[in-house]
Amino acid sequence: MxxxxxAHRRPRPIKSLLLHLFLISGSAAMxxxxxxxxxxxxxxxxxxxxxxxxxxxxxxAWGNYRETVSVMPFGRFYLNSLIxxxxxxxxxxxTSSLAAFAFARLRFRGRNALFxxxxxxxxxxxxVTMLPNFILMSWLRWFDTYQALILPPAFSAFSTFLLRxxxxxxxxxxxxxxxxxxxxxxxxxxxxxxxxxxxxxxxxMIFVFLNNWNDFLWPLVITDSIEMRTLPVGLSILQGxxxxxxxxxxxxxxxAMLPVLIVYILGQKLFIQGFTMSGLGGR
Amino acid sequence: xxxxxxPKSVTGDSAIGQGRGLARWRQAGRWNPxxxxxxxLFLLPSLIGLLLFTALPIVGALILSLVRWNLxxxxxxxxxANYIEILTRDQIFRKAFANTLYFVVTVVxxxxxxxxxxxxxxxxxxxxxxxxRVIYFMPVVTSIVAAALVFQWMFNxxxxxxxxxxxxxxxxxxxxxxxxxxxNSSAWAKPAIVxxxxxxxxxxxxxxxxxxxxxxxPELYDAAKVDGANGWQRFRNITMPLISPTTFxxxxxxxxxxxxxxSEPFVMSRGQGGPAQxxxxxVFYIYQNAFKFGNMGKAAAIAWVLxxxxxxxxxxxxxxxxxxxHYEAGEG
Numbered sequence: 001m002x003x004x005x006x007a008h009r010r011p012r013p014i015k016s017l018l019l020h021l022f023l024i025s026g027s028a029a030m031x032x033x034x035x036x037x038x039x040x041x042x043x044x045x046x047x048x049x050x051x052x053x054x055x056x057x058x059x060x061a062w063g064n065y066r067e068t069v070s071v072m073p074f075g076r077f078y079l080n081s082l083i084x085x086x087x088x089x090x091x092x093x094x095t096s097s098l099a100a101f102a103f104a105r106l107r108f109r110g111r112n113a114l115f116x117x118x119x120x121x122x123x124x125x126x127x128v129t130m131l132p133n134f135i136l137m138s139w140l141r142w143f144d145t146y147q148a149l150i151l152p153p154a155f156s157a158f159s160t161f162l163l164r165x166x167x168x169x170x171x172x173x174x175x176x177x178x179x180x181x182x183x184x185x186x187x188x189x190x191x192x193x194x195x196x197x198x199x200x201x202x203x204x205m206i207f208v209f210l211n212n213w214n215d216f217l218w219p220l221v222i223t224d225s226i227e228m229r230t231l232p233v234g235l236s237i238l239q240g241x242x243x244x245x246x247x248x249x250x251x252x253x254x255x256a257m258l259p260v261l262i263v264y265i266l267g268q269k270l271f272i273q274g275f276t277m278s279g280l281g282g283r
Numbered sequence: 284x285x286x287x288x289x290p291k292s293v294t295g296d297s298a299i300g301q302g303r304g305l306a307r308w309r310q311a312g313r314w315n316p317x318x319x320x321x322x323x324l325f326l327l328p329s330l331i332g333l334l335l336f337t338a339l340p341i342v343g344a345l346i347l348s349l350v351r352w353n354l355x356x357x358x359x360x361x362x363x364a365n366y367i368e369i370l371t372r373d374q375i376f377r378k379a380f381a382n383t384l385y386f387v388v389t390v391v392x393x394x395x396x397x398x399x400x401x402x403x404x405x406x407x408x409x410x411x412x413x414x415x416r417v418i419y420f421m422p423v424v425t426s427i428v429a430a431a432l433v434f435q436w437m438f439n440x441x442x443x444x445x446x447x448x449x450x451x452x453x454x455x456x457x458x459x460x461x462x463x464x465x466x467n468s469s470a471w472a473k474p475a476i477v478x479x480x481x482x483x484x485x486x487x488x489x490x491x492x493x494x495x496x497x498x499x500x501p502e503l504y505d506a507a508k509v510d511g512a513n514g515w516q517r518f519r520n521i522t523m524p525l526i527s528p529t530t531f532x533x534x535x536x537x538x539x540x541x542x543x544x545x546s547e548p549f550v551m552s553r554g555q556g557g558p559a560q561x562x563x564x565x566v567f568y569i570y571q572n573a574f575k576f577g578n579m580g581k582a583a584a585i586a587w588v589l590x591x592x593x594x595x596x597x598x599x600x601x602x603x604x605x606x607x608x609h610y611e612a613g614e615g
Contacts, residue, residue: 051441131343136335257426
């Protein structure tokens with residue numbers, strides 16, 4: 001990447017230095033909350049309530065983590081978040097790619113009208129549909145269940161739209177050739193269109209998973225028992241019960257953030273691409 | 284992006300964008316009735332889900348906004364009374380509305396300005412772009428609840444790191460500036476939430492801007508340099524117009540996002556929206572009405588007012604964009 005930049009486009013050393021200074025101070029501001037969180041999570045109460053603040057905990061109070069997971073079932077929260085976020089992701093990718101295939105590669109009566117309907121639902125914010133969905137879930141006696149956490153967010157007009165845009169860009173000759181060879185539409189979807197859509201599917205997968213892993217409002221209102229809470233909701237309950245135990249609250253935050261951060265740092269390119277592609281509507 | 288398929292057929296002839304291939308298909312005149320039914324099968328799972336959990340609830344929300352109902356007894360039809368109440372009498376609604384507007388007009392411009400500045404800095408062919416990008420994007424992937432908890436602690440008046448920095452500044456400079464009691468002060472609680480929101484989202488804005496900047500052909504800058512344009516002129520006359528579609532996109536989605544702010548004030552104010560409703564947003568007020576005050580109808584009415592307001596603001600943006608957004612020939 002660096003070598004490809006012609007010499008005359010590279011900034012002069014002094015400008016380069018200023019840019020780095022600017023970017024490093026910005027990076028410090030970005031990283032500071034993480035470091036402060038980690039540091040507090042390992043402090044004893046006397047070290048927390050001191051001025052000026054200490055950055056390096058001494059002694060290191062690993063026990064905070066033990067106490068945090070003993071007062072709140074974080075293992076259960078993890079499990080719930082994992083079940084909910086991955087089920088939503090699988091269902092959403094499956095149903096959206098099927099519908100997108102129909103919109104992009106098949107002709108049928110009412111296609112344009114239906115697609116407009118899909119686009120129209122994109123405009124309605126979640127807050128509008130949240131209340132009736134809450135009532136619907138209560139009627140079905142699904143309140144405080146996995147179905148209620150998973151099903152309403154599992155169908156997405158946005159994902160359908162995104163995949164349709166991508167599918168439209170794939171050459172239609174492939175479908176035609178496959179049809180001549182006797183392939184069914186289902187096989188074309190599964191064996192031609194999906195394999196060719198790797199990048200957009202990966203992007204969407206990360207985007208949907210992360211959004212639902214971090215989602216707060218819906219899991220907050222649709223669950224009640226501690227066993228059904230997801231990580232973000234569990235963390236807010238910890239906040240409600242241990243409001244000034246900052247070492248425990250920060251340990252809880254670390255527990256909630258860490259797995260995502262590790263996966264992010266390992267696969268940062270895919271993550272950023274996932275957000276860029278999904279954010280820009282598949283472009 | 285390097286990943287995109289050839290976009291030729293995507294930028295089609297209508298808003299719904301008929302593909303080039305589909306046009307050819309139409310010419311061939313094939314209309315296989317079996318494939319008709321097949322298409323509905325492909326659509327079915329998605330369609331049922333969207334009907335059940337989106338379309339039906341939209342109708343439900345309309346009806347809901349016209350009743351008075353606490354989820355327990357029988358709903359009472361009250362017509363437009365909920366709307367009339369929130370739009371004419373409800374002081375708290377007015378406050379939540381003003382707070383929400385405050386967040387929109389502070390967060391959105393700051394977000395775009397800082398994101399663009401970072402993206403321009405990163406686009407300068409310097410070393411370490413990768414590392415910077417990873418760091419700036421890190422908050423985007425983290426849980427907002429965890430992030431808000433950390434910020435709540437950072438803004439603690441006595442022992443938070445931000446207050447400590449201000450104490451220290453006051454002592455060393457002799458000005459004796461004291462930090463405000465951030466989250467307990469109705470004047471400073473909102474700026475604290477703005478800072479959290481910026482920290483959380485600026486990496487996204489930066490990355491999207493970076494993608495836009497990388498699409499600007501470098502030859503244009505070379506040509507302008509030859510013509511003697513200075514750095515600012517090049518930025519103003521080449522960069523800004525060429526990335527204006529990105530700016531427009533970010534403006535709209537950040538605006539919608541800011542209108543829907545909930546988790547940040549909810550966690551930072553310990554679920555209260557205080558002090559004295561200073562951090563109560565519209566979505567927060569919807570939540571309170573529905574799940575704390577048992578007033579489903581009013582909550583639904585507020586949700587619709589919010590939607591209409593977002594819709595109008597988006598329309599205005601869309602109308603205004605003709606004046607300042609430049610699309611390349613052949614696009615849009």
